[in-house]
Amino acid sequence: MNTKRNYELVYILRPNLEDEAREAVFNKVKGIIESDGQVDKVDTWGNRRLAYPIKKLNEGFYNLVYFTATSEVVNEIDRNLKIMDAVIRHMMVRQDEK
Template sequence: MRKYELMYIVKTDLEEEKRNQLLNKVTGIIETNGEVENVDEWGTRKLAYEIEKLTEGYYVLINFKSTIDVPKEVERNLRISDSVIRHMIFNMEEK
């Protein structure tokens, strides 16, 4: 299994319950063929530049281990979610 780091930003006007549902959905996808090592909710922060006329976003960082196909499925789900502003998955190489 490989180590990955996922960062995604959701709209700040999203209710806490819906944010938690999205987080549970993402961690559920990861746990099908991997394991979540750490979930770090950074909270509301100012964006470096305006995205879709928004200046703030709610940041979430997830570290996980999984097979190669899991990040593709996570990315597909985040891409179709209207509440996600941006997302990025990094492959963390062990040295």
């Protein structure tokens, strides 16, 4: 049995995406998390300038998600975000226990 741990996920979407496409990506991530975990907090930063160009883009739409889940869920999120064209970069880290 895998233990559930706290994670922090930030992903950057293409800045020119429609609201529906952004919502679709978030709903996909949320659905994967809720298969064996729970979303604790969502923080949308919106369009921000990137520190350096990524895929010839200078801006990106930032979304930050705090969640609790198993390592299988984390692997599934990582796999899905890697193949989504709308996502230009993502990073997931395990939070320290409080």
